[in-house]
Amino acid sequence: MERASHALSTDEGVWLVDPLCAPGVADLLGDLGEVAGVILLSNYHLRDADVFAERYDVPVTLPASMTGLEDRLDASVSRLEVGTAVGGYELFTVARSSWWQEYGLADGETLVVGESVGTAEYLRAGEEALGVMLLRRLTPPRAALAGRDPDRVLTGHGPGLHENAGEALEDTLSSARRRLPRALLENGTRQLRTVIAAVRT
Secondary structure, three states, rough: OOOOEEEEEEEEEEEEEEOOOOOOOOHOOOOOOEEEEEEOOOOOOOOOOHHHHHHHOOOOEEEEEOOHHHHOOOOOOOOOOOOEEEEOOEEEEEEEEOOOEEEEEEEEEEEEEEEEEEEOHHHHHOOOOOOOOHOOOOOOHHHHHOOOOOEEEEOOOOEOOOOOHHHHHHHHHHOOOHHHHHHHHHHHHHHHHHHHHHHOO
């Protein structure tokens, strides 16, 4: 699934976004400073939030309107309203329905999005630097993301995009529907497997 998580170094400390436990992560975080908190941006990204919350004695922060995760967490939970900031990053809604709850963080330079867009190979069609998840190509998150011009985009799937990020975001949002047939042809089977895997977890 080419999963990715991020550590945002802020004036409040380091915020861990949709964190994954992997070899070397503790050493990496030790170099960044004190961990201020853990925040989840997707109802499908429970991942290793409990592990990090316990390790650093911080709560897991959930968007105030996110449902379905609190009962699955052993760690203490705090809630954050949309429009409120953590470490200078404002929380906003990317998409919300009974089955898909996704949020993002932005500070003007960095855009963090959990699911809808990503750099993972199976999300991109053709030469796209940033792709839209197959399930979202007919209804890409234009309302939430259009007009943003970040220097970098960090996503829950694939490495961060640090060059021409604003241009890549505009391109993928404007052409998501048009490129749907190519995305289906190139990545349809793999994306179906990732969706099944996500639902099972």
